[in-house]
Amino acid sequence: MITCSAPGKVYLFGEHAVVYGQSAICCAIDLRTRVQAEEHDSIVIESVLGTTGLDQEVHPYVSRVIEKMKAFGNIRGVRIHIDSELPVGSGLGSSAAVTVASIQALNQLYSCGLQLEEVASMGHIIEREVQGNASPTDTYVSTMGGVVMIPERRRLNGLECSIIVGNTGKFSSTRELVANVAKLRQEFPDIIDPILNNIGRMSHLAEEHVNRYDYETMGKLMNVNQGLLDAIGVGGAELSELVYAARDAGAISAKITGAGGGGCMVALASKQDAGKIASAIRNKGAEAILTSNTQEGVRLEP
Ligand code: MEV
Incomplete structure (x- = not known):
């Protein structure tokens, strides 16, 4: 039996704009999805998922992984068990983490010889098939870890502050939201395109501040990014x-x-303020998760 895990992610900059080729900065977080794979007489996919329990959400990804991996290994039957710390449908990259960890688990179990870049691109193809217009961001960050700029695939310095995630608990459909932005862009191209371009420019401006650990300046730009979203x-x-x-x-x-x-x-x-911010989020009735940037992408678990 093989177990692989892959991390979730948060966007520091550039969600939605990245779908139109603009740059984004994305950061892998220390919340992981674990996938166990073992040979079996039929195909079985089981999952124990985060807080939302939307098991059926991950099945289209995993069944596509199995189908595509058949081209690289002699896969007849396999049992896949998924266990995730990432809530599904919440924007933390849970589908990418499931996809990437499943590809790598089968890659290892059947000695398929896929390199990490290949794992990431197969993951992206699968996300696009299931979600429609998906960028390579989630699958790339989940595969490689760290803080990365997409589409450049440039690795930035690790984030050394605390990351607090606030979860509304409300399911969000990436497919629908991406389609809504596309519609708005079609209706008002002269207004929406400059907004998307400016989001991309902010990612470029912010790169230097991330690399210099200047979170105050980077943070101002993140707040502007929020306004544009x-x-x-x-x-x-x-x-x-x-x-x-x-x-x-x-x-x-x-x-x-x-x-x-x-x-x-x-x-x-800052590390000393993180608890205060988590409490403020909880006081609004939402779940708050305290986490940090991880440098490790998809990995084999002992
Ligand atoms: C979803 O996590 C991020 C979006 O930019 C879509 C994508 O990049 O595929 C909204």
Whole structure:
């Protein structure tokens, strides 16, 4: 039996804009999805998932992984067991982590010889098949770990502050939100395109500040990014309430992470302020998760 795990992620910059080729900065977080794979007489997919329990959400990803991996290994029957610390449909990259960890588990179990870049690109193809217009961000970060700039695939210095995730608990459909932005863009191209371009420019400006560990300046830009996400209609009352609660409690920055419309927000804070910010989020009735950046992407578990 083989066990592989892969991390979730938060966007520091650039969700939605990255779908249109703009740059994003994404950060792997220390919450992982574990996938066990063993040979079996039929195909079985079992899952114990985060807090939302939307088991059926992960099946389209895993069954596609099995189908595609048949081209690389002699896979007849296999039992896949998924166990995740990442809530599903909340913008923390749970589907990418399930996909990448499943590819790597089968890659190891059947000695298929896929390199990490190949794992990431197969993951991206599968995300696109299931979700529609998906960028390579989630699968790349989950495979490689660290803080990365996409589409450049440039690794930035690790984030040394605390990361607090606030989860509204409201399921958010990436497919739907990406489609809504596409519609808005079609209706008002002269307004929406400059917003998406500016989000991409912010990622480039922020790169230097991440690398210099200058979180105050980077945080100001993250807050501007939040305003632009609101402008393209992916905010929402619940997320905004958590964003402002975190900022009022002393967060360096706070914004939506991922598709928006529900799901999660992310706040950055110094290690000593992190608990205060988590409490402010909990006081609004949401789940708060304290985490940090991990440098490790997909890995074999003992
Ligand atoms: C979803 O986590 C992030 C989006 O930018 C979609 C994508 O990049 O595929 C909204």
